[in-house]
Structure formats: C-alpha cells, structure tokens
Amino acid sequence: MALPGTSSGLHIAHIAAEMAPVAKVGGLADVISGLGKALQKKGHLVEIILPKYDCMQVDQVSNLKVLDVLVQSYFEGNMFNNKIWTGTVEGLPVYFIEPQHPAMFFSRAQYYGEHDDFKRFTYFSRAALELLYQSGKKVDIIHCHDWQTAFVAPLYWDVYANLGFNSARICFTCHNFEYQGTAPARDLAWCGLDVEHLDRPDRMRDNSHGRINAVKGAIVYSNIVTTVSPTYALEVRSEGGRGLQDTLKVHSRKFLGILNGIDTDTWNPSTDRYLKVQYNAKDLQGKAANKAALREQLNLASAYPSQPLVGCITRLVAQKGVHLIRHAIYKTAELGGQFVLLGSSPVPEIQREFEGIADHFQNNNNIRLILKYDDALSHCIYAASDMFIVPSIFEPCGLTQMIAMRYGSVPIVRKTGGLNDSVFDFDDETIPMEVRNGFTFVKADEQGLSSAMERAFNCYTRKPEVWKQLVQKDMTIDFSWDTSASQYEDIYQKAVARARAVA
Ligand code: ADP
Structure with missing residues (x-):
C-alpha cells in the first residue's frame, strides 16, 4: 500500500x-467510482474526468462549481472553449467538461444513443486530454474506458x-467487446488524429470491414489493456472478441482480465438508506421485513412470507438473455414463486415485448415488471429477493450477481464471463463446499435455466436451514474492490516503473 504523499503514491486520471x-447507465459507472475509491484508499491521487451531461444527477455532486479557466480544444479544424466544472462525487475529485460547441454535445437529455455519438465522444476524449495537458499535471496513469x-x-x-506531455502511461479497460465504436476512417480527423497514419490493419482499421475501430485503436496504443474478468479475457481471445480476437492475440502480453468488485459502501444492507429495515447476515429478520415492504409497495400477494421471491435487475438487451x-x-x-423484474430497454421491440408481458400479468399478484431505471427501487429488490437470476448469453463481469449475494439473494446464473468467476454451483461436488454460493447452468436454453431454478426452489422449500446457511455465506463473501484494486495498482506500478527506467 502506498501512503498519501509518498513517492509510491500514483496520480491516476480516469x-x-x-x-x-x-451519471450511470450500467456497470461502467459502478467501476469508475468503486475502483476510484479503492485506489484513493490505497493512497493514490485519483481524479475523474466526465462530460457535463444535462441529465446527470447534480444532487449527487458536492461543491459543484465552475472553474475560472477556459480550456480550448481542437475539433474539426477549429478551437472550441470548454467550461470546466469541478465537484466531489463519492469523495472523489471530478472534472466535468462542458463544451461550448454549437452541437451541444452533452445537452441531449440522455447519455448515449444519439446519431452523433462518435462525434460527441471523440470531442470529449480530445477535450479531456487537453484539460490534463493545460493543467500542467504530472499524471502517472491515464485510464480510459470503453469505446x-x-x-x-x-x-x-x-x-x-x-x-512533451508524455509522463503518463495509458491503461484501457474494455468493459464490453460488443461495443467497439466504428466509423468511416475520415471521421477520426475530427479530433485531430491522422487518418492516413491510423487507417492501417495494424493500427485502427477494423479487422473485417473498411471502417476504423476505436477499441482496436486503444488496444494497439495503450500500455496496459484490461477487461473485467479472467473468464471473459479468455472468451474474447476467440469469438467473444467480436472480430478483435486477432488484435488481442498480437497484444496478449499487455492484456489481462481483472474481476470487478462492487462498491461495498453503496451496496451495504446494514447501512442502506433506501431499505425499509437495515439488516446483516446475523439478522435475517430485517431481510424478511424488506420482502414484506416490497410486496406491499408493488401490490404483490403477501399471505405466505416464505413464498420465494425471484429478482432480476437488468438492461433488457440481447446480451442479457431476454428470452x-x-x-x-x-x-x-x-x-409457485413471485417474480420482480426491474429493467428497461434501449431497443424499442424489446421494450414493447416486455410491456406486453407486464400487461399480461397485470392482475396476477405474484409477478411484477417495472420497466424503467430506478436506483432506489433496485436496492429494495436486492434486499427483498430470495433468488436473483442472471441468464446472460455473455457477461463481461456482471455486478448484479455480486450485489445480490451481498444482500442475501442467491444467484441463479449462466456460466459465462464474470458470472463463471463469481458464482459456483451449490450442487457441484467437484468444488469445495465453502465456495459454492449459487446455482449455475451452461447451455443458453430454457431447459438449462429451468433445471437450475428447480434445484434452487427445491433447496429453498425443502431445506430451509441449508438455504439460510447459504444466504448467510453469500452475504459474507468479500466482493469489495480491495483485491481487484490491488491488481490494478500492481499493473500501474509496473508500467510506471518501466517508463521511468526508459526515461
Ligand atoms: P451492465 O453494465 O451490462 O448493464 P452490470 O451487471 O455490470 O451490467 O451492471 C448493472 C448495474 O446497473 C447494476 O448496478 C444494476 O443494479 C444497475 N441496473 C441495471 N438496470 C437497472 C434498472 N433498470 N434500474 C436500476 N438499476 C439498474
């Protein structure tokens, strides 16, 4: 561990x-604050740079103010001013960039899904580097994320x-290889990149079509490349790499998978202010009280306290196994259980399909579908549920299974990616009993899921004492960022040491 102010403490900018x-859409958001806080705790100076979205939750930022500087950055042949805001989020210093550009890149009432996303984020990437450069900061690690x-x-x-701004080493984390950020090669020039120099098969040209590929560029150009679990790191070296497998093979020496942690302050049933009653592994009465409260809130049947409640909190996209x-x-x-789904979909057909299912079960007091994003409600569902399903087709890491366990909800998951690294089947005699913590299935079909669910329901109804022990065990597993942050710390230190040796 590095002590604050000592020479081994690094300056890290995410x-x-x-x-x-x-500003949260999915797991990436949790990683930035969770990893950032863990690295800060280890004595490093961690700063975060984000776009200043009009739709972000400003009430979650303390001391938000505009800095008395204007950072100019290049875009499409012109220089644009950027207003720089600072504030503290979860104890971390954050810089928010507000471009003074006529396209109002981050005033769109949503984070992603705009026709000009490529433009918005090439602009942001350039402005963020400009901010670091003009501030004169001697950063050791610049850690960028996703396309x-x-x-x-x-x-x-x-x-x-x-x-001459070259003191830092670049770490790139790909949180999901499904999203690679491709565009016609000429679009790279917007942010001042040299198209001719980069539009080559060993640099940024996509491996299967003539476009350029942002994630490929980061793999080629970063000093360290990571993804979010060891199993996913293996999977993306073949089909899971969505066309980037060969690039990853070429750069395999700098590529590794580090399992994400969860933010154990945010996700802590014994302090969670969203819950009706706080509880811990030694007091499961509190968990039962949350189940009763959610049933009441959602107008679900409540005659049988022991009727199992299955939860699912997810973006509704093909990756998550919507079928x-x-x-x-x-x-x-x-x-004979109860089911609560909290989810929303950026894909209109999927959203409509689930609206249809919600309507179908409207008068059924055992099934509720809540088709929106709701952070507060998500906490209540983790706390209230007995089981939690994550039947993903692929899952780079997945956080919901870990959060569920921390709240004493036993996960039922498909063995893929990070789910394979965090959930171990309760009935699998080939693995030690102490690590078995949930129910898993392999094939992405209804049969596989059904049999895992049947095994879970059987255990829950027929062996309540065994189930209780499983719940208590799951609640005490350490999913904190501490171990994973140490792995990041280690690779950062090595990259910095190599850089200093060269200098
Ligand atoms: P992904 O990043 O692919 O969406 P993860 O499992 O890594 O999946 O992270 C999902 C995060 O988003 C979790 O913190 C989960 O609680 C949260 N989440 C997903 N959908 C919703 C929703 N509809 N409402 C509230 N939180 C949600």
Whole structure:
C-alpha cells in the first residue's frame, strides 16, 4: 500500500463516460467510482474526468462549481472553449467538461444513443486530454474506458506526447467487446488524429470491414489493456472478441482480465438508506421485513412470507438473455414463486415485448415488471429477493450477481464471463463446499435455466436451514474492490516503473 504523499503514491486520471451515482447507465459507472475509491484508499491521487451531461444527477455532486479557466480544444479544424466544472462525487475529485460547441454535445437529455455519438465522444476524449495537458499535471496513469474514451490512447501517443506531455502511461479497460465504436476512417480527423497514419490493419482499421475501430485503436496504443474478468479475457481471445480476437492475440502480453468488485459502501444492507429495515447476515429478520415492504409497495400477494421471491435487475438487451428472462418469469409462476423484474430497454421491440408481458400479468399478484431505471427501487429488490437470476448469453463481469449475494439473494446464473468467476454451483461436488454460493447452468436454453431454478426452489422449500446457511455465506463473501484494486495498482506500478527506467 502506498501512503498519501509518498513517492509510491500514483496520480491516476480516469477518463470515462459514466460514473455512479452521478451519471450511470450500467456497470461502467459502478467501476469508475468503486475502483476510484479503492485506489484513493490505497493512497493514490485519483481524479475523474466526465462530460457535463444535462441529465446527470447534480444532487449527487458536492461543491459543484465552475472553474475560472477556459480550456480550448481542437475539433474539426477549429478551437472550441470548454467550461470546466469541478465537484466531489463519492469523495472523489471530478472534472466535468462542458463544451461550448454549437452541437451541444452533452445537452441531449440522455447519455448515449444519439446519431452523433462518435462525434460527441471523440470531442470529449480530445477535450479531456487537453484539460490534463493545460493543467500542467504530472499524471502517472491515464485510464480510459470503453469505446467512448478509447480515442485517448492514440491521441496521447500521436498528438500529446509530441508536445512533451508524455509522463503518463495509458491503461484501457474494455468493459464490453460488443461495443467497439466504428466509423468511416475520415471521421477520426475530427479530433485531430491522422487518418492516413491510423487507417492501417495494424493500427485502427477494423479487422473485417473498411471502417476504423476505436477499441482496436486503444488496444494497439495503450500500455496496459484490461477487461473485467479472467473468464471473459479468455472468451474474447476467440469469438467473444467480436472480430478483435486477432488484435488481442498480437497484444496478449499487455492484456489481462481483472474481476470487478462492487462498491461495498453503496451496496451495504446494514447501512442502506433506501431499505425499509437495515439488516446483516446475523439478522435475517430485517431481510424478511424488506420482502414484506416490497410486496406491499408493488401490490404483490403477501399471505405466505416464505413464498420465494425471484429478482432480476437488468438492461433488457440481447446480451442479457431476454428470452431466458421471459422464460424465468413463466417458470417462477409455474413453480409457485413471485417474480420482480426491474429493467428497461434501449431497443424499442424489446421494450414493447416486455410491456406486453407486464400487461399480461397485470392482475396476477405474484409477478411484477417495472420497466424503467430506478436506483432506489433496485436496492429494495436486492434486499427483498430470495433468488436473483442472471441468464446472460455473455457477461463481461456482471455486478448484479455480486450485489445480490451481498444482500442475501442467491444467484441463479449462466456460466459465462464474470458470472463463471463469481458464482459456483451449490450442487457441484467437484468444488469445495465453502465456495459454492449459487446455482449455475451452461447451455443458453430454457431447459438449462429451468433445471437450475428447480434445484434452487427445491433447496429453498425443502431445506430451509441449508438455504439460510447459504444466504448467510453469500452475504459474507468479500466482493469489495480491495483485491481487484490491488491488481490494478500492481499493473500501474509496473508500467510506471518501466517508463521511468526508459526515461
Ligand atoms: P451492465 O453494465 O451490462 O448493464 P452490470 O451487471 O455490470 O451490467 O451492471 C448493472 C448495474 O446497473 C447494476 O448496478 C444494476 O443494479 C444497475 N441496473 C441495471 N438496470 C437497472 C434498472 N433498470 N434500474 C436500476 N438499476 C439498474
């Protein structure tokens, strides 16, 4: 561990499109604050750079104010002013960039899904680096995340290093290889990248079509490349890499998978202010009280306190196994349980399909679908549920299974990616009993899911004492960021040491 102010404490800047709880779409947001806080606790100076979205939760930022500086950054042949805001989120210093550009890139009432997302985030990547450069900060690590800030890596080495801003080493984390950020090659020029230099098969040209690929560029140009679990790191070296497998093979020496942690302050049933009653592994009465409260809130039947409640909190996209989620709803009804789904979809057909299912069960007092994003309600569902399903087709890491366990909800998951690294089947005699913590299935079909659910329901109803011990064990597993942050700390230190040796 590095002590604050000692020479081993690093200066780390995360450049990202999301951060919990101020601007959250999915797990990326949790990682930025969770990893950031854990690194700060280890004695490093951690700063975060985010876009200043009009839709962000400003009430989650303390001391938000505009800095008395204007940072100018290049875009499409012109220089634009950026208003820089600072504030503290979860104890971390954050810089918010508000471009003074006529396209109002971050005043769109949503984080992603705009026709010009590529433009919005190439702009942001350039402005974020400009902010660091103009501030004169001697950063050791610049950590960028996903395609939205992948441009930071080539920009840093091809533009800023030439200006003498080269003390940092670049770490890139890909949280999901499904989203790679591709565009016609010429669009790279918007943020000042050299198209001719980068539009080559060994640099940024996509491996299967003529476009350029942001994630590929970050893999090629970063000093360290990570993804969010060891199993996913293996999967993306073959089909899971969505066309980038060969690039990952070429750069395999700098690539590794580090399992995400969860923010154990935010996700703590013994202090969670969203819950009706706080509880811990030694007091499961409190968990039962939350179940009763949620049933009342959602108008679910409450005659049988021990009727199992299955939870699911997810973005409704193909990756999450939407057909299996649908199946789990019907299977739960068949098995006599209750089901609560909290989810929303950016895909209109999927959203409509689930609205149809919600209507179908409208008068059924055992099934509720809440088709929106609701952070407060998510806490209540983790606390109230007995089981939690994550039947993903692929899952880079997945946080919901870990959060569920911390709240004493036993996960039922498909063995893929980070789910394979965090959930171990209760009935699998080939693994030690002490690590068995949930129910898993392998094939992405209804049969596999049904049999895992049947085993879970059986255990819950027939062996309540065994179930209680399983719940208590799950609640005490350490999913904190501490171990994973140490792994990041280690690779950062090594990269910095190599850089200093060269210098
Ligand atoms: P992904 O990043 O692919 O969406 P993760 O499992 O890594 O999946 O992270 C999901 C995070 O988003 C969790 O913190 C989960 O609680 C939260 N979440 C997902 N959907 C919703 C929703 N509809 N309302 C509230 N929180 C949600």
